[in-house]
Amino acid sequence: MEPLNLFYEEPEPDRWFRYDRYPRRLIRRIVRGKPKPGGQQMVAINLMKGLDKLGFPYRFNNYSYIKKHQNEIACIIGKPHVLLERRWINPVILGASVYAHASEEPDLFTKHPNVKRILVPGEWMRMMFEPFYGDKVVAWPVGIDTNEWQPHNGSKTHDFLIYDKIRWNYDAQKATLIDxxxxxxxxRGLSYQTIRYGHYKPADLAQKLSISKAAIFLCEHETQGLAYQQILATGTPILAWDNGGYWLDPVYYPEIKFGPVSSVPYWDERCGSKFQDINHFDTALTGFLAKLETFTPRQYIMENLTLEQCAKHYISIYQQVKKELNN
Incomplete structure (x- = not known):
C-alpha cells in the first residue's frame, strides 16, 4: 500500500519579531502545560487513529519527502495556511479543516489548480460550498474513538447532562432558551448537571456522562459535531435543539444567508429526539422521556462514524483522485 502524505499545522504567526513564535511556544508549554487539541486538530488525530486501526501507512508533515515526490498526492487536512504559505506542485486533497465559507477563497481552484478535492465535515456545509466549488467539494466526517467513548454501566444519578454550546448572543439565548x-x-423534578463548550476537559465530559441517563444538546448548528457524537458513542440518548434556519456565524450573517443548517447533521431516530424552539420543548421532552429506554445511539455511531469507517471513506476519496490523475 502506498502511504498517504498527511499534513496539518495550527497557524502560529510571529507577533513582535521574526521567529518569535518559537520562544512563545516554549513559554506557553512551560506555563500552561501540554496544549489540548482543538476540534479541528482532532480531525487529523482521529484520521490517523483510524488509519492505524486499518494498518494503512501514512507520513505526517514530511515536507522533505513530498517535495522530492511531486507526483504524489498531498493530503492537507488543514488549516488553509498550510496550502497558502507554501508552493505546492503536488496534487492536493484539501480539508476537512479549511474555510468557514467558500467566499474566503472563491477562486481556490483557479489560484491552485493542483487542488483536486476540498473536503468539508458535513452535507449541509457541502451544499453551502457547492455553488463556489461544484462537484469538487465532498462531505467527509472524521471518525469517533469508540474505545475512548464507551457506555458506563454504573449508577446514573442524574437524569440529564445539559451540553451548552451556545456561541452567539449568549445572554439573550440564556434568557429565552437555556433558563x-x-x-x-x-x-418535573428531574435532576441535571451542565457542561459548557470550551470550559472542560474530555475527562470532565466522560465523568458527567457516566452518571447521566440522557443529554440535552444546545448549539445553533454544527458542521460535524464531535462532542455530541462522543455523547452518542457512550450510549447516551440526546434531546437536541435543532433550530434549522440560517447559518448564523456573525462574521458572515446576514450578508451571507444559507439554510437550512443543523445542530446534529449526523443523526437518525436511534440517537434521540429533536425540538425546534422553546415552544416545542415541553412536548418534545415528554415524548423523549417516554421513549428513553428504546434509543440505541451507540449503534448509530458504530454503523456510521467509527474511526475505521471514516478512514476508509478518506482512503476511497484519495483513491478516486489518484485514479483520475492516472487517466
Missing amino acids: PILNAIQK
Whole structure:
C-alpha cells in the first residue's frame, strides 16, 4: 500500500519579531502545560487513529519527502495556511479543516489548480460550498474513538447532562432558551448537571456522562459535531435543539444567508429526539422521556462514524483522485 502524505499545522504567526513564535511556544508549554487539541486538530488525530486501526501507512508533515515526490498526492487536512504559505506542485486533497465559507477563497481552484478535492465535515456545509466549488467539494466526517467513548454501566444519578454550546448572543439565548429549559426540567423534578463548550476537559465530559441517563444538546448548528457524537458513542440518548434556519456565524450573517443548517447533521431516530424552539420543548421532552429506554445511539455511531469507517471513506476519496490523475 502506498502511504498517504498527511499534513496539518495550527497557524502560529510571529507577533513582535521574526521567529518569535518559537520562544512563545516554549513559554506557553512551560506555563500552561501540554496544549489540548482543538476540534479541528482532532480531525487529523482521529484520521490517523483510524488509519492505524486499518494498518494503512501514512507520513505526517514530511515536507522533505513530498517535495522530492511531486507526483504524489498531498493530503492537507488543514488549516488553509498550510496550502497558502507554501508552493505546492503536488496534487492536493484539501480539508476537512479549511474555510468557514467558500467566499474566503472563491477562486481556490483557479489560484491552485493542483487542488483536486476540498473536503468539508458535513452535507449541509457541502451544499453551502457547492455553488463556489461544484462537484469538487465532498462531505467527509472524521471518525469517533469508540474505545475512548464507551457506555458506563454504573449508577446514573442524574437524569440529564445539559451540553451548552451556545456561541452567539449568549445572554439573550440564556434568557429565552437555556433558563426556560432548566425551569421545565426542575418543574418535573428531574435532576441535571451542565457542561459548557470550551470550559472542560474530555475527562470532565466522560465523568458527567457516566452518571447521566440522557443529554440535552444546545448549539445553533454544527458542521460535524464531535462532542455530541462522543455523547452518542457512550450510549447516551440526546434531546437536541435543532433550530434549522440560517447559518448564523456573525462574521458572515446576514450578508451571507444559507439554510437550512443543523445542530446534529449526523443523526437518525436511534440517537434521540429533536425540538425546534422553546415552544416545542415541553412536548418534545415528554415524548423523549417516554421513549428513553428504546434509543440505541451507540449503534448509530458504530454503523456510521467509527474511526475505521471514516478512514476508509478518506482512503476511497484519495483513491478516486489518484485514479483520475492516472487517466
